[in-house]
Amino acid sequence: MITSAPEQANPVGHSAGGPPAGPTPPxxxxxxxxxxxxxxxxxxxxxVAAVDDVNLVIREGEFFSLLGPSGCGKTTTLRMIxxxxxxxxxxxxxxxxxxxxxPPNKRDVNMVFQSYALFPHMSVFENVAFGLRRKAVxxxxxxxxxxxMLELVQLQGKDRRRPSQLSGGQQQRVALARxxxxxxxxxxxxxxxxxxxxxxxxxxxxxxxxxxREVGITFVFVTHDQNEALTMSDxxxxxxxGHIEQVGSPREMYERPRTRFVAGFIxxxxxxxxxxxxxxxxxxxxxxxxxxxxxxxxxxxxGAVPGGKIDVTVRPEKIxxxxxxxxxxxxxxxxxxxxxxxxxxxxxxxxxLADGAELTVFIQNATNSEDAAERGAxxxxxxxxxxxxxxxxx
Amino acid sequence: MVRRKLMGxxxxxxxxxxxxxxxxxxxVIPVIAMLSLSTQTGDxxxxxxxxxxxxxxxxxxxxxxxxxxxxxxxGAIATILCIVIGYPVAYWIxxxxxxxxxxxxxxxxxxxxVSFVIRVVSWQFMLADNGIIxxxxxxxxxxxxxxxxxxxxxAVVGGLTYNFVPFMILPIYVALERIHPEVMEAAGDxxxxxxxAFRRVVLPLSMPGVFAGVLLTFVPAxxxxxxxxxxxxxDQTMIGNVIETEYFTNTNYPMASALSFILMAALLIGVxxxxxxxxxxxxxxxxxx
Ligand SMILES: Nc1ncnc2c1ncn2[C@@H]1O[C@H](COP(=O)(O)OP(=O)(O)OP(=O)(O)O)[C@@H](O)[C@H]1O
Ligand SMILES: [Mg+2]
Numbered sequence: 233m234i235t236s237a238p239e240q241a242n243p244v245g246h247s248a249g250g251p252p253a254g255p256t257p258p259x260x261x262x263x264x265x266x267x268x269x270x271x272x273x274x275x276x277x278x279x280v281a282a283v284d285d286v287n288l289v290i291r292e293g294e295f296f297s298l299l300g301p302s303g304c305g306k307t308t309t310l311r312m313i314x315x316x317x318x319x320x321x322x323x324x325x326x327x328x329x330x331x332x333x334x335p336p337n338k339r340d341v342n343m344v345f346q347s348y349a350l351f352p353h354m355s356v357f358e359n360v361a362f363g364l365r366r367k368a369v370x371x372x373x374x375x376x377x378x379x380x381m382l383e384l385v386q387l388q389g390k391d392r393r394r395p396s397q398l399s400g401g402q403q404q405r406v407a408l409a410r411x412x413x414x415x416x417x418x419x420x421x422x423x424x425x426x427x428x429x430x431x432x433x434x435x436x437x438x439x440x441x442x443x444x445r446e447v448g449i450t451f452v453f454v455t456h457d458q459n460e461a462l463t464m465s466d467x468x469x470x471x472x473x474g475h476i477e478q479v480g481s482p483r484e485m486y487e488r489p490r491t492r493f494v495a496g497f498i499x500x501x502x503x504x505x506x507x508x509x510x511x512x513x514x515x516x517x518x519x520x521x522x523x524x525x526x527x528x529x530x531x532x533x534x535g536a537v538p539g540g541k542i543d544v545t546v547r548p549e550k551i552x553x554x555x556x557x558x559x560x561x562x563x564x565x566x567x568x569x570x571x572x573x574x575x576x577x578x579x580x581x582x583x584x585l586a587d588g589a590e591l592t593v594f595i596q597n598a599t600n601s602e603d604a605a606e607r608g609a610x611x612x613x614x615x616x617x618x619x620x621x622x623x624x625x626x
Numbered sequence: 627m628v629r630r631k632l633m634g635x636x637x638x639x640x641x642x643x644x645x646x647x648x649x650x651x652x653x654v655i656p657v658i659a660m661l662s663l664s665t666q667t668g669d670x671x672x673x674x675x676x677x678x679x680x681x682x683x684x685x686x687x688x689x690x691x692x693x694x695x696x697x698x699x700x701g702a703i704a705t706i707l708c709i710v711i712g713y714p715v716a717y718w719i720x721x722x723x724x725x726x727x728x729x730x731x732x733x734x735x736x737x738x739x740v741s742f743v744i745r746v747v748s749w750q751f752m753l754a755d756n757g758i759i760x761x762x763x764x765x766x767x768x769x770x771x772x773x774x775x776x777x778x779x780x781a782v783v784g785g786l787t788y789n790f791v792p793f794m795i796l797p798i799y800v801a802l803e804r805i806h807p808e809v810m811e812a813a814g815d816x817x818x819x820x821x822x823a824f825r826r827v828v829l830p831l832s833m834p835g836v837f838a839g840v841l842l843t844f845v846p847a848x849x850x851x852x853x854x855x856x857x858x859x860x861d862q863t864m865i866g867n868v869i870e871t872e873y874f875t876n877t878n879y880p881m882a883s884a885l886s887f888i889l890m891a892a893l894l895i896g897v898x899x900x901x902x903x904x905x906x907x908x909x910x911x912x913x914x915x
Contacts, residue, residue: 316811336814343815349808353830362826363816410816 262328263418263450264290264313264341269322271308282308283319284474290418290452295444297453297461300471301497306454307346309471310420313452314343327417337366342411344421348403350395356382356406357391363414381409384443401432408443418450425460437464458498462486470494486547491624495545502591503545503623510538516622518542521586523557525564528620536622543623549594550619553581553605558614565613567591569605579604583613664883674879682884690868690885694892697865700779701848704786705794708843709836711787712794716835717828719795720802731799734792742789746856749785750776753857777859785853790846794839801835802828837904845893865889 271283283305290296298306311317313324315336323330331339342363350359360381364374382388385405395403404424411419424440425433441464444451455461461468462482470477470485470493477497478490489495496503506526509519516531528536528544536542546563558564570590571582574597581593593613595604605611664682668674687694719730737745752759753775763769775781805828813823851866858864865885873882 314815316815336811337817337819343812345808345812347806347808349806349812351809351812351827362813362818366817366819366822410812414816 261292262289263292265325267323269319272320281474293448294466295451297465297468299461299468304471305474310422310454314420315339341418342414342416344407344411344424346422348407352395356393360409381413385409400428420452422454492543495623500548501545504589505543508536508540508542527617528622531622534622543625545621546619548592550615551593552614554612557612562614563617567611567613569607569609572607660883663879666880670877682880686884693863693865693868697848700783701844703783704847705844707787708791708794712791716795716798720799746852750856781857782854782862785857786847790843793842797838798835801832805831
């Protein structure tokens with residue numbers, strides 16, 4: 233690959249590094265806004281902040297995911313939006329109105345619980361009709377809307393069954409129908425697919441997404457599965473230990489992780505901590521062996537200074553393997569192949585750098601499969617400097 | 627081979643054999659003996675002989691139907707009071723007990739480590755006409771001097787309620803405890819007020835506990851004789867007292883047996899009808915409709 237001068241490479245690198253942030257048109261209204269939301273459990277010295285000073289804007293009609301490891305505060309955040317938990321500080325604005333203190337039955341949002349929480353003593357029909365009945369909707373109207381809703385979630389003819397007579401996936405759909413029938417302005421879903429097996433889960437991911445498009449309601453979706461969040465969301469937030477790491481579109485989160493945590497949590501990444509030899513404007517030039525080159529653009533914003541350290545990551549599929557240094561502006565490091573795993577469309581290489589760091593490289597098995605490096609081979613890694621991603625340490 | 631197979635087939639039956647033996651020795655045989663005794667004639671001195679004197683049953687009913695009916699009424703009132711008192715207690719422990727649930731349940735059962743009779747006697751002591759409760763009230767003329775609680779229906783029903791209320795609380799508690807908190811939250815989320823959530827979700831889901839509690843309190847309460855004999859007077863005699871008197875005082879074993887059978891049959895039929903009419907499933911459907 234031939235690369236041009238850095239000044240010209242910059243825009244190219246930019247487009248490869250991700251599209252311009254925020255494809256959302258400015259007229260999109262805010263559905264839910266969290267302002268400095270904090271939730272502490274317990275009192276005194278034993279108090280723990282499950283959610284710590286979180287600011288978040290969820291837009292009207294988008295599929296928004298809360299992603300993070302177990303215990304990071306996703307459920308707590310969702311439950312505060314639903315009104316099942318009161319924040320210890322901050323404001324929750326639902327369509328512009330502060331709802332802190334408003335009970336769940338007075339909020340224009342509905343929840344799909346992780347356990348589904350179907351009413352076991354009621355038929356599917358009565359489960360779905362529950363919200364309408366509480367709002368004293370006329371019987372004929374209830375019948376019509378429940379029928380429509382059961383059709384939407386493909387449960388026609390199951391209306392007289394009890395929840396216990398349904399499969400997990402069917403129960404999940406009842407829970408969805410029961411919430412959606414109220415036409416809430418936002419639907420909150422707490423790991424709704426977690427209890428399903430992989431196959432059904434993938435089917436439901438697609439179905440849930442298409443239902444969301446069809447009804448056009450804002451979905452706030454909690455998951456700890458990064459694949460699920462990436463494939464389903466319009467935008468997502470990654471949370472960690474009660475605070476927000478990063479908010480953005482799936483592409484932004486993957487192509488431009490801002491923190492070490494996000495880089496590690498989403499996708500496979502090659503996190504390294506390296507020393508900075510010198511700075512060239514905002515670009516950091518990292519210490520390397522003879523003939524090697526490792527530069528990170530836009531590093532100054534993260535406080536990079538000559539002699540300092542920097543956390544940097546490169547996605548495995550952005551790296552090429554070659555017998556020669558990549559040359560030009562390309563980053564280029566010497567490595568030894570320690571393992572090769574053929575995976576059909578891809579081959580996964582484990583390589584070790586001169587300083588002992590272990591990296592993963594994905595090479596697509598296009599046409600040149602005979603080029604495959606053997607285990608133990610000495611190779612040159614190469615990538616466009618735009619793919620050297622500086623991340624905040626923590 | 628064949629032997630092994632046979633043993634394998636028999637194993638489940640062999641395993642329940644001790645249970646069956648127990649039932650036969652301590653229930654079936656006594657019941658048959660009592661059934662036989664109930665149609666005999668004679669007396670303790672000359673001995674009883676089997677004469678298939680079914681008349682005992684008719685005589686028993688004719689002579690003591692007042693006590694029978696009274697037992698059912700007292701039992702029913704005590705059961706209703708147990709629900710009224712027990713449901714809120716069970717509810718409170720299940721939903722507001724927090725981490726103290728098990729200590730609360732233990733406290734509830736604590737008085738029952740004391741002998742049944744002692745508990746009833748202590749009520750007698752407390753409710754005595756000039757006892758620690760009534761005397762001060764009479765002294766300040768809040769109550770007339772001839773006011774009394776002992777030897778009234780109130781005392782007997784009160785005693786029954788007190789003694790059997792744990793058997794109502796425990797099954798209701800178990801039923802409430804089994805309701806997933808998210809199910810109640812879901813009701814709230816779907817616009818149910820607290821009242822509606824209770825009526826539409828919590829109450830129907832706890833009904834199996836109430837049914838079990840009714841069986842566990844009504845049957846022993848209707849057959850009880852300790853409360854009536856210690857807290858009641860001559861007008862509060864229950865069928866249990868009659869059986870006791872026939873047996874121990876009059877040594878009229880056939881009559882005592884016949885009365886026991888009438889009681890047992892009445893309770894069994896009652897329970898059967900109750901289970902049939904208020905079968906859990908149907909009641910749940912009713913509650914929802
Ligand atoms: N009722 C509570 N009392 C005390 N601590 C709580 C309570 N609920 C949650 N926490 C704590 O708050 C933190 C965040 O919990 P939360 O349930 O929001 O996590 P989560 O991100 O949903 O995790 P998971 O993926 O496991 O569901 C955890 O450390 C948890 O232990
Ligand atoms: Mg959770």
